[in-house]
Amino acid sequence: MTNPIKIVVFRNGDLHHKGTRIIIKPHIHEMQQLYEVINKECPLVVGACRRLLTIDGEQVSEIQDLIDGNRYFALGGEQLNLNKMPYVLQQKDKQDYADDLIFPEFYQDEIEYMPIFSTPKRPLKMFGVQTEKAKVIFVFRNGDIYDKGAxxxxxSSVTSMEKLYKLVTSECQLVTGSCRKLVTPTGDIINSLQEFEDYSNLIACAGEPLNLTRLPIILRKKIKKEKPEQEEEQSPIEQQRPSSNSPTPKRPLKMFGVQTEKAKVIFVFRNGDIYDKGTRITLKASVTTMQKLYLLVSNECKLVTGSCRKLVTPQGKSINSLQEFEDYSNLIACAGEPLNLTRLPIVLRKKN
Structure with a gap:
């Protein structure tokens, strides 16, 4: 070989490759030397170049078999993939092929001999990116009222419910464990990928049941907005409401709740401490038992004799239930010792 040979090499299975121009100089006598040049100029994804095939699929064994201006496929250890023929070689219009090549001036004479390939249509995968858009869902943690959703x-990589559960577990970071089920706010369990609706709201649960009492606040607002629309679709009989003159039933008030009744306040003094000025304690809705109140008093008043075990009025009456408390009343906290009336706090003596 006296003159250099110019060829175009395509990567096997690369749809978007437009070809790489390779110049075979006279000092290249063996195929191994040509493979090294191809590895530098047109690096393959699967590894080093080991074979060179013509467009028709025939293997080139000698340098002398190469034809100036021809096109070849570079392969590693894999087979020739005709299903992923580069788009440049798939053009039905041969003139367009010559215009798209990197060096079209070398192939004008070869265009009429260029083979034409047709690409078979691939079946669509579920939630693929070919013709349909991937679905989006918003997942909330079960029992987390402040969760804003993920x-x-x-x-297309999510092909089963198990893969989706792993994805939800990593994205939502459930406290109760790995995700085992996805439930709608109405309580319906999703069992297959076909049941998902685009932009739907779901709740991720581990082994625990759905907690409707601690539904996320965002979902509560959305459900409230949907209720008026549902009422419009009801029959005229169901739409009838009581007149404005009819009394509205009152909801039962919780003890020391925040609906219409104000939380009660008491002032607690340490037993036997004449200089104690008292500690203001609010009986919030979270204080539901006397034991919780004793624990709160122990933390706030810091009794010297131990934890609070009873609350007594300055007159010596013991308080046994939350219903007996009066707003802004004065009480004395005792541990196991009896009430010391001789060392009553000075503030209480003045009031009495």
Whole structure:
């Protein structure tokens, strides 16, 4: 070989490859030397170049078999993939092929001999990116009222519910364990990927049941907005409401709740401490038992004799239930010792 040979090499299975121009100089006598040049100029994804095939699939064994201006496929250890023929070689219009090549001036004479390939249509995968858009869902943690939800895209790689559970576990970071089921706010369990609706709200649960009492606040607002629309679809009989003159039933008030009744306040003094000025304690809704109140008093008043075990009025009456408390009343906290009236706090002596 006296003159250099110019060829175009395509990577096997690369749809978007437009070809790489390779110049075979006279000092290249063996195929191994040519493979090294191809590895530098047109690096393969699967590894080093080991074979060179013509467009028709025939293997080139000698340098002398190469034809100036021809096109070849570079392969490693894999087979020739005709299903992923580069788009440049798939053009039905041969003139367009010559215009798209990197060095079209070398192939004008070869265009009429260029073979034409047709690409078979691939079947669509679930939630694939070919013609349909991947679905999006918003997942909330079960029992977390402040959770704002995690946006999860059902890509084509999510082919089973188990893979989706792993994705939800990593994105939502459930406290109760790995995700085992996805439930709608109405309580319906999702069992297959086909049941998902685009931009739907779901609740992720581990082994525990759905907690409707601690539904996320965002979902509560959305459900309230949907209720008026549902009422419009009801029959005229169901839409009838009581007149404005009819009395509205009152909801039962919780003990020391925050609906219409103000939380009670008491002032607690240490037993036997004449200089104690008292500690203001609010009986919030979270204080539901006397034991919780004793624990709160022990933390706030810091009794010297131990933990609080009873609350007594300055007159010596013991308080045994939360219903007996009066707003802004004065009480004395005792541990195991009896009430010491001789060392009553000075503030209480003045009031009495």
């Amino acid at each position: 946006r999860i895209t059902l890509k």
